[in-house]
Amino acid sequence: MAKKEETSKKDSAKKESSSSGGKQKKKKWSKGKVREKLNNNVWLDKATSDKLIKEVSTYKVITLSVISERLKVNGSVARRAIRDLLAKKLIRPVIQSTTQAIYTRATPKIFFKPKKKKKKKKKKKYSALIPL
Numbered sequence: 001m002a003k004k005e006e007t008s009k010k011d012s013a014k015k016e017s018s019s020s021g022g023k024q025k026k027k028k029w030s031k032g033k034v035r036e037k038l039n040n041n042v043w044l045d046k047a048t049s050d051k052l053i054k055e056v057s058t059y060k061v062i063t064l065s066v067i068s069e070r071l072k073v074n075g076s077v078a079r080r081a082i083r084d085l086l087a088k089k090l091i092r093p094v095i096q097s098t099t100q101a102i103y104t105r106a107t108p109k110i111f112f113k114p115k116k117k118k119k120k121k122k123k124k125k126y127s128a129l130i131p132l
Contacts, residue, residue: 039072059104
């Protein structure tokens with residue numbers, strides 16, 4: 001008898017849940033993801049400028065976003081910093097477009113002298129002309 005009572009309770013629970021399809025709570029709209037407000041500096045102090053000259057010139061890839069993210073400075077300050085580093089020749093441009101500029105550290109250029117190719121001597125072809 002106990003098994004029938006358990007099954008009857010399960011059946012009644014299923015019927016209630018299936019019949020109350022329209023009576024569920026309405027889904028609330030999500031408020032969306034809120035991005036944290038960045039509190040970046042709008043000028044370079046002495047410590048940040050020293051860090052800029054010392055560390056940024058050793059980065060392999062230097063962009064506006066990399067400088068603003070790592071040094072916690074504003075984008076306009078990062079642009080000015082890149083301009084100053086270019087003037088001091090601590091970095092060199094890799095690719096520049098209107099929207100994004102990519103720079104890298106300035107490495108000393110090593111010039112290799114190309115090997116001179118030996119000129120092949122052309123064999124003179126004598127015509128087999130027999131004087132008459």
